[in-house]
Amino acid sequence: xxxxxxxxxxxxxAYTLHEYTRDPKAPSYGLEAAQLLGVAGARVLKTxxxxxxGKGFAIGIVPVExxxxxxxxxxxxxxxxxxxxxxxxxxxxxxxxxGGVSPLGQKKQLKTxxxxxxxxxETIFVSAGRRGLExxxxxxxxxxxxxxxxxxxxxxx
Numbered sequence: 001x002x003x004x005x006x007x008x009x010x011x012x013x014a015y016t017l018h019e020y021t022r023d024p025k026a027p028s029y030g031l032e033a034a035q036l037l038g039v040a041g042a043r044v045l046k047t048x049x050x051x052x053x054g055k056g057f058a059i060g061i062v063p064v065e066x067x068x069x070x071x072x073x074x075x076x077x078x079x080x081x082x083x084x085x086x087x088x089x090x091x092x093x094x095x096x097x098x099g100g101v102s103p104l105g106q107k108k109q110l111k112t113x114x115x116x117x118x119x120x121x122e123t124i125f126v127s128a129g130r131r132g133l134e135x136x137x138x139x140x141x142x143x144x145x146x147x148x149x150x151x152x153x154x155x156x157x
Contacts (some may be wrong), residue, residue, distance in 0.1 A: 002129030003105025003133035028114040029099040030064025041065030052079035059112040066154040102129040112148035
């Protein structure tokens with residue numbers, strides 16, 4: 001299927017896959033996923049890669065209805081500054097295409113931060129490694145599989 005699904009299968013964790021047909025003209029992959037799956041935007045999280053000053057790359061996972069705070073993720077990662085990673089770097093480092101970047105099964109395990117708001121949800125949805133495919137699992141399960149840290153990394157947190 002995808003490297004992300006393989007990770008969940010091998011770990012024998014509880015998860016559910018959700019497939020939907022994308023509209024290539026939709027302006028936001030994440031908001032479209034929430035709408036098509038019929039779930040609140042707080043439960044669908046987007047996976048974003050940042051470049052940390054002097055520290056390589058990191059992953060930030062925030063609800064699709066919010067924006068990533070570059071200042072907060074830099075602080076969480078112990079870096080002076082963070083900027084959004086270049087799209088070519090995202091594909092090269094993660095092994096996924098934009099709009100289908102999963103926090104699971106990336107080419108290289110990066111420091112990963114999940115916004116603390118995810119803990120308010122019984123289950124969350126993240127990309128399963130391709131556009132139009134989401135994996136639903138518990139926030140703590142995602143934390144375990146990605147070795148992530150929960151931190152207030154969304155703007156307004």
